[in-house]
Amino acid sequence: MIADFHAQAIAASNGGRLVAIATRNADKRRAFAQKHHVPATVTSVEELVARPDIDVVCITTPTGAHLEPALAAIRAGKHLVIEKALEITTERVDAILSAAEAAGVKVAPIFQTRFARRAPVEGRARGGAVRPARARERLREVAPLGAVLHRRLSR
Numbered sequence: 001m002i003a004d005f006h007a008q009a010i011a012a013s014n015g016g017r018l019v020a021i022a023t024r025n026a027d028k029r030r031a032f033a034q035k036h037h038v039p040a041t042v043t044s045v046e047e048l049v050a051r052p053d054i055d056v057v058c059i060t061t062p063t064g065a066h067l068e069p070a071l072a073a074i075r076a077g078k079h080l081v082i083e084k085a086l087e088i089t090t091e092r093v094d095a096i097l098s099a100a101e102a103a104g105v106k107v108a109p110i111f112q113t114r115f116a117r118r119a120p121v122e123g124r125a126r127g128g129a130v131r132p133a134r135a136r137e138r139l140r141e142v143a144p145l146g147a148v149l150h151r152r153l154s155r
Contacts, residue, residue, distance in 0.1 A: 003060040007036040022048040045069040049076035
């Protein structure tokens, strides 16, 4: 599960803490919290983003299910780390980025092959699918990020 990698990265970060998770599945919630020493669990994104002790929300839902939790977090004034792809259409990406710009929050997409020797410059797209190079360009326009941090995690 990709959320495990996010939890490992947060634990390995300097100053980051994983303070809560949200998932409807009680068994997964309990197991994840126990494995990663998460002090609080909730059943909805709305409960999660209402917490004052949360500054950044990692969205690790399947691709195509990022928009709704991203918008909920943005409305609550939370910064975002979103697993790739940001979303499945440019319209959905633009909705996230426009909302973030209006709210003054940052959006950081995960692009773990960025430093790989053969990192793709632009993905293949069908119809309205997001082209990674276009998403990166749009992200730079509306939500410039600070220093790029890179941490290698092993299983």
